[in-house]
Amino acid sequence: MRARPMNASRREFLKTSAMAGGGLIVAFTLPGASRLAQGAGKEARMSAYLRIAPNSEITVVCGLSEMGQGVHTAIPMLVAEELDADWSRVRVEQAGVDQAFANPIFGMQATGGSTSVRGHWEPMRKAGATARAMLVAAAAETWKADAAECRTERGMVIHKSGKKLSYGQLAEKAAKLTPPKDVKLKDPKQFNLLGKSGTKRLDTVAKSTGRAKFGLDVYLPGMLTAVIAYPPVPGGKAASVNDAKAKAVPGVRQVVQIPSGVAVLADGYWAAKLGRDALEIQWDHGANASLSSEGISKMLSAGAAAGGAVGRNEGDAKAATPAKTIQAEYEAPYLSHSCMEPLNCTAWVKKDGVEIWAGTQSQGPAQGILSQVAGVQPGQVKVNTMYLGGGFGRRFAPDPVIGATVLSKITGKPVKLVYSREDDTRGYFYRPASVTKMTGGLDANGVATLFTANVASPSIMEGSHFMKLPPDGVDEFGVEGIRDCPYDIPNLHIEYSxxxxGNLQVWFWRSVGHSQNSFFLESFIDEMAHAAGKDPFEFRRSLLGKQPRYKGALELAAEKADWGKPLPAGVHRGIAVVFSFGSWCAEVAEVSVVSDGTPRVHRVVAAVDCGMTVNPDIVKRQIESAIVFGLTAALYGKITFKDGRVEQSNFHDYRMLRMNEMPKVEVHIVPSTEAPGGIGEPGTPPIAPAVANAMFAATGKRIRKLPLLG
Amino acid sequence: MISLVVNGKTREVGAAPGTPLLWVLRDSLRMTGTKFGCGIAQCGACTVHLDGVPVRSCVTPLSAAAGKKVTTIEGIGATRAGKAVQAAWMRNDVPQCGYCQSGQIMSASALLAKNRAPSDADIDAAMSGNVCRCGTYNQIRTAIKDAAASAKGA
Structure with missing residues (x-):
């Protein structure tokens, strides 16, 4: 997802859909954290983000969703650093939905686009610094001393005379003071926690004992579990339904037809699933009955050939007369997010409002949407954010939340809507497919003089329903990663068609447009390097003279991977570098290819320049995670259509990378004093081209269509 | 009613004999640590032990568990191997989203219970049925070796 300030239409959407009732601070305690709260006594509320108990336990209230990226550790670290808290006494609590927790980059409460640390780096440090100033003032007042004579350390205010008071002792008094307007933040050189290795995640214990509560783990009294029979062809609908056999299944309570399909509601998942299996439905398949992947490829290819709206134009690509020209067409398929936790939501529509329990990335938008679905005020929609069993953008979409709310409204009961794995895989909201035609030109010395790309793909902006294509007609997600080609090439022309x-619902998928466009660009630059007879690393480097941070990441990855030095027989290297979500990431893949063409990735060396870090251990894990996500898709990922139906259904035919295929991964962080960049997504884009480029080095065969295994 | 022993306690459940053990644990007994991932034994998120042997509870009918000892993530810490594995998971900060980790820990505990010093190949063989979408495989491998080393010293 994007990380730039929103355009006017997006703000307008938020105004109408995401505004919360003023002052409604509802908190939902996460398991594992509640243990600490017991016996803590009455806590003092320093702000919406921070409470301090008499025993000095600190609760940081986090409005962002924890989906594995570590935000429930990073946000408390930001607060704790400026508060000079004792980290061992810090716990985290999931906030409800409230404008106080709006993501500063989105203007609404939502988690995505690798924005959490970028958006909260200052606000959360300020929250900590403000509370610290109030605690110091309270201590100074108690001692009748000057605040300037006091310092803070590990949860204590210490007077120059040696007198000490703990934050717990001071909190009640401090919370009554008026928060100072301007507080001074630490110079990064003074950081004790931020940027230092060794701070453990706050959710590890709950997630190592089975105690962490995800959306699927919610049980309410009188709750029904629902599964939906969805039309097998996108855009289809049920023409006739015979539910007699479904209703005869023990435990099945109700069968209802809703816009998205036919829902079976039962006492528990298994009865609901058996009930759905017993439904007899005649489907009207609608306009997509003959949709096929071959047809989709042809349509995209024709779009790329025809060209479209101009996204970037430098020099004069038409007039350029390179000594050598190469052309190629690349293709990427639709992809499912396939979070480990199948999509779900529990909703309870009551007279006075709606309450939902969900692992969602978009509390703010959900509040607005559900107020419309249930016919209540936005302030009457309460969102309990559970742990997310993976998000990757998919949990930004409202479909499970809407479905559960509709079913609870119809039945009057709490309803847990569950997607089976098959429903999840076939539930659309896919990473868009794309075909891109590129042209590269080299002068007589092998210097790049021309680059053009015609991208054809569906529009995520339009598909999102909260953005519109801009007046120039170029979908920013359709071209990101290729329009922003960093290489110093004088004649450059990019079009988007x-x-x-099938009007398929497309969506944001970890690293969004970069996920396919970086494969296109970084593979094609490799083709240009080989056409020029140059080393792919040196060729890139020579074109990055004006891009020091690209060059820095590229050089560090190459150095750490021993680029240019011998490898064991049969092992070859490929390299790629990408800027996305505020960070620069280069990766070198070491790959061997067996006789049938199957690649084996032995090692990946990554270098990331993400500015200053909060928790470098989590940064490294996120880059590794993003590599696995991208590598899985690069090797295996494809959603294909035949006779209007999605051909994949579960992990046997939508394959995941497994332990026995896992490469060694090394992540190196470029030292930096720049503002933080994003970290959840930037590791994904470079891996597909790095592996494809290594496969070319191994075999001389260029693979231009993902997945690499065909 | 069907009787089974879960983490040492005898439990009577009224579910149909064909109901997968996963949904008996979750929907009938409200033990939510065991996770639903795929429903067809392809991801390992639902792994529990039946008489000490790791099984995928999503395809294990209740009737097959009747009278047997079921161990879940909620009870694995009471075993020597399970305790070592959970401690190693915490030391190494393995989980990210955490959803697959109950199943990972159950598979790893079963491995360590029968093999005190697993090789990389042993780990591949025992753990490749467990999918982690966050890609924590290298941390899982490290934690298994750490658990093995700590159990040896204990």
């Missing part, structure tokens, strides 16, 4: 095969 919007194509909507």
């Amino acid at each position: 919007r194509q909507e095969p």
